[in-house]
Amino acid sequence: MNRPKKSLGQNFLQDKNIIKKIIDAFNPTENETIVEIGPGKGALTDELITKKINLFGVEIDKNLCEELRIKYPNLQLVNKDFLKVDFEKDITNTRCRVIGNIPYYATSQILLKLFENHRLIKDALIMMQLEVAQRLISQPKTKEYGILSVYTNFYSEAKLLFKVSKNVFYPKPEVDSAVVHFKFNEKLELNEIEIELFRIIIRTAFNQRRKTLRNSLRKLINVENQEKLKFDFNRRAEELSLNDFLYLAKNFKP
Ligand code: SAM
Numbered sequence: 001m002n003r004p005k006k007s008l009g010q011n012f013l014q015d016k017n018i019i020k021k022i023i024d025a026f027n028p029t030e031n032e033t034i035v036e037i038g039p040g041k042g043a044l045t046d047e048l049i050t051k052k053i054n055l056f057g058v059e060i061d062k063n064l065c066e067e068l069r070i071k072y073p074n075l076q077l078v079n080k081d082f083l084k085v086d087f088e089k090d091i092t093n094t095r096c097r098v099i100g101n102i103p104y105y106a107t108s109q110i111l112l113k114l115f116e117n118h119r120l121i122k123d124a125l126i127m128m129q130l131e132v133a134q135r136l137i138s139q140p141k142t143k144e145y146g147i148l149s150v151y152t153n154f155y156s157e158a159k160l161l162f163k164v165s166k167n168v169f170y171p172k173p174e175v176d177s178a179v180v181h182f183k184f185n186e187k188l189e190l191n192e193i194e195i196e197l198f199r200i201i202i203r204t205a206f207n208q209r210r211k212t213l214r215n216s217l218r219k220l221i222n223v224e225n226q227e228k229l230k231f232d233f234n235r236r237a238e239e240l241s242l243n244d245f246l247y248l249a250k251n252f253k254p
Helices: 016-026 062-071 087-091 104-116 130-136 147-155 192-207 223-228 242-250
Strands: 033-037 054-058 076-078 096-101 121-129 156-164 177-184
Touching: 016 096, 016 121, 016 156, 016 177, 054 087, 062 076, 104 121, 104 130, 104 147, 104 177, 121 130, 130 147, 130 156, 130 177, 147 156, 147 177, 147 192, 147 242, 192 242
Parallel strands: 033 054, 033 096, 054 076, 096 121
Antiparallel strands: 121 177, 156 177
């Protein structure tokens, strides 16, 4: 038996009731294609494998993959870094569902990867640290509100379903967790060029979140063009709603 690897965020779920609560909330249904991120030692896989679904697992750890192959010969296992996975090539081109108790060290990157693949993913049930979950669903004018909140709102409808105590993991992490459900939008309100601008505007604005947009965005949108827009640039990034950012991306002139 190998020891849990801290560097890979290996905190394994131990509590059968919580496992059942997560699977019930996800509600896998016959014939669905489901991708599990980081099956680990199989806490969730154990339940998922009993359903009549088309199940994939993406696990980075080679040793755990060897154990998983023996335990679940029917699991379609991809021994790769989820962040490097090409959904269509490595997993499936069917619009799938995703589930995962994901490693803390890569939470934001995994979420961004899911957002980027919104066309290929119907929904996802993700367990993550509570603090990040709260950021995702936070509203403007709060200190939790930031880049991830705007992205979450743009790409999905997200709900924090329930909190999970750190005591149900081994090894025990330092923080509590939460389970979040994302229903991804298949179509987005912006075209590809606008999305690129949307991302740049959000990053630039939140990088200097204490400055007014007049100043933080000055290098992107010059003052003359700022004045042509029906938009109050005296606000700060954290005061803007998703619609405000959409307006800036759609009406962008440098
Ligand atoms: N699902 C198991 C459970 O609930 O007990 C394990 C959860 S553990 C928090 C995270 C799992 O993700 C570990 O098995 C770890 O090896 C795996 N992992 C970490 N980084 C990964 C990555 N970049 N791509 C795929 N799997 C990863």
